[in-house]
Amino acid sequence: MRQTFARLGDSPLGPAVLGIAYFASALLSLVMTRGAHGIAAIWPPSGILLATLLVVPRHAVWRFAMAAIIASFAANLLAGSGFCVSIGFTAANGLEAMVATLLLRRRSGARVSFINPSGLSAFFVASLIASLVSALVATCISPRLNGEFLLSWFSTVWLGMLLVTPLLLAAFELSLSTRRRVSGRDAINLSGIVLLTVIAASFTFYQTQYPMLFVPMMVIVIAVLRGGMLGGIISMMVVVVLGSLALFWGSGPIFLIRASSDTRLLFFQFYLLSLFVSSLPMATLLAARDRLRVNLSERIRLLDQAEAAAHIGHWRVNSIDQTIFWSPEVFRMHGLPEGKPPALEQAIDLYHQDDRQGVSEVIALALAEGQPFAFEARIVRPDGSVRYVATQGERDYSSTDDAIGLFGLIRDVTEQIEAQQVLKESRDAANRSAAAAMLLASTDVLTGLANRRRIIEYLDDALTDNETGKAALSVILFDIDHFKAVNDRYGHDIGDDVIKRVASSANGCLRNTDLIGRYGGEEFVIILPKTDREVALQIAERVRASIEASWDDGQPKVTVSLGIASTRDGDTCDVILKRADIALYEAKHAGRNRLRLAS
Structure with a gap:
């Protein structure tokens, strides 16, 4: 639009067209006048010139103004006005358009708008001031200086701008616009x-x-x-x-x-x-x-x-009549066609049966107390599919009737919930796999007891606790007597069964706080936290007796020798195991199937 007006202002035909239109309308108005002093009922040239000056570029205003001045002077001469009076009237008519243009362009920039009250008011005031200035100048020039002439000139010019300028501006925009045909x-x-x-x-x-x-x-x-x-x-x-x-x-x-x-x-x-x-x-x-x-x-x-892009909808509940409003996205979340939303109770019934009570209580509390609220729930669509939604809202006051209601946002979080569930399942599976891997790394495959690595770790931790002032700790180290002979006579499969039987029997004699593990081959270690040497001797004897009594037909009967050591100041894992090992060999040298306490 602005480029079109710029081309119009730069065209050499533009001022000529304005001059002809100004001259014709001025002469016609003067001829049709019925009042004295050559005053027309309405002066359209003022509106024509003002409309033109408001649409052409600033640099072209003087060219159009000069064309209008020449046309005005010629029309006044032909209408019978004297030379000096014609010059004065022409100056008055030119001045009115220039003053109005200056006032309007200073306020509105390059374009005057009549589609808002402020624009119309500005045009009304600017044309009023311009007409008053023109009337004062014309009255000074007129042969008869009186108030009646001033009022006639003022009203004639003002009407010309008020009536003609808006029409021409609307016509300009309508003719040049590509979107308002x-x-x-x-x-x-x-x-x-x-x-x-x-x-x-x-x-x-x-x-x-x-x-x-x-x-x-x-x-x-x-x-x-x-x-x-x-x-x-x-x-x-x-x-x-x-x-x-x-x-x-x-x-x-x-x-x-x-x-x-x-x-x-x-x-x-x-x-x-x-x-x-x-x-x-x-x-x-x-x-x-x-x-x-x-x-x-x-x-x-x-x-x-x-x-729709964010999967967020908004809704409102009227607390007086319990009616609700849904935005289009809320209908889509519920899988319903757009139209009239259901009643409040029916809307709550659209939630999963396990969530309805909670949703109903939150809405009722918010309506009663007006506190902000937030909840997550599941919506069951008519096709049976379930959508997870997160809702938050607060008290709202209607702008029309001051009715108190609730306004809320509802967001479809199904994808997030499903992603969280997948992530949780993956995390749980990873944790189970890690736990299984850790268990496998710390478990003896044959017996299911702790392996050597686990024994050492547990004993180190127990000894650290012992250094902090806790109760004593005891260790039992034992192995199967004449186990090589069992393997040589019965084979390794029977030997493995014997190891498993010994492990099971020994484990059954221990407390929940004790740890038994296979230290290697037919050798086992029992760690007894918070246990002194007397209790350790009792547990060791119970283990020895249980293993001796546990055998089945077809399997060799075996016994074990045991060495017991209790902690002393400065003990490390290697030290206490070494002392238990010495006690174990003392038990073997003493005839096997017995226990010895480390010194």
Whole structure:
């Protein structure tokens, strides 16, 4: 749009077209005037020039202004004004457009908008100031310096800018815009507005029997409602043209006024001003409403897209009638078509039966106390699929009726929950695998007891605890008597069975806090935490007796020799095992199947 106006300002035909339009409209207005001093009922050239100066680039303003000045001077001369008066009137007309342009561009930049009340107010004030300045200058130039001339000039110029400028700006934008083409329906609508206004204006102004000046106002209101800003301006321009022609021909209810021609002209001008003040602000408010509606619709569309992308919806519960509102994404989460949301109780029934009670209690508590809330639950869709949702919200006050309700956000977290479940299962499996690996690394395969590595680790830890001042620790080291002979006579398979039988028998004699392990071959170690030598001797004897008594038919009967050692200051793992080993060999040298206590 701005580039189009720039091309228009740089075109050499632009000032010429403006000059011709300005000259023709000025001459026609002067010829049609009915008042004294050559004052027209409305001065369209002011509106034409102001609209042009508002749309062309700043660097081209002077070219269009010069074209309008030349056209104004020529029109005033042809209308019968003297040379000096024509120069003064031309200066006044040029000054009014320049002042209004300066005020409007300083406030609004390169473009004046009539679709918001502030823009219309700025235009109203700027045109008022510009018209007043022009009227003061023209009154000083006029041969008859009086208030009536000042008021006539002021109202004529002001009406010209108020009525013509908005129409031309709307026409400029409509003709140059690529996105707002007039559809066939719009054209028919505008044509109907023109026809209705022509009928109403003709009925009003072309008879002098009844004062029907209120009829055009009714039609203009209809035009605004049907055609917006453009329809209202077009309808007003039709009223202006037909009313001015009727005034020129001496027809209309205005001639029911028993006054001078100047007074009738002023009455007609202020009648047109009242039409403007009554209709154009309404059109502006309607345009602002439509723009807000479009913006709101666009924001809602973008919000719906954002919610769909993020799998987040919003809802509201009215605490008075228990009605609820769902955004489109909430319907999608529940697997329901968009439409009227279910009642509150029915919405709660859509949750998994194990979650309904909790959800109902949270909602009831939030409605009663107004505290923020958050919960996770499962939704069961009509097809039976289950979705996990996370909901959070707080108390909300309606902007329309001040009703207290709840506003909340609901987020589909099914993928996160499923990912967490997969991660948990993977972590549990990894932990089980690690535990199994650790158990395998610390377990003797044949007997299922602790292996040598585990024995050493456990004994080191126990000795560390003993250094911190805890009770004594004892170690029993034993092996199977004449085990080589068993292997040689019965074979290694029977030998393995004997080792397992001995391990089982010894393990059955121990406490839960004790640890037994296979130290290597047929040799075993028992670690007795918090156990002194007397108790250790009792446990060792119980182990020896149990192994001696445990044998089955077909299996060789075996015995064990045991060495017991209890901790002393400065003992290490190797030291205490060495002393237990010495005691074990003492038991063997003493005849086997017996135990000895290390010195």
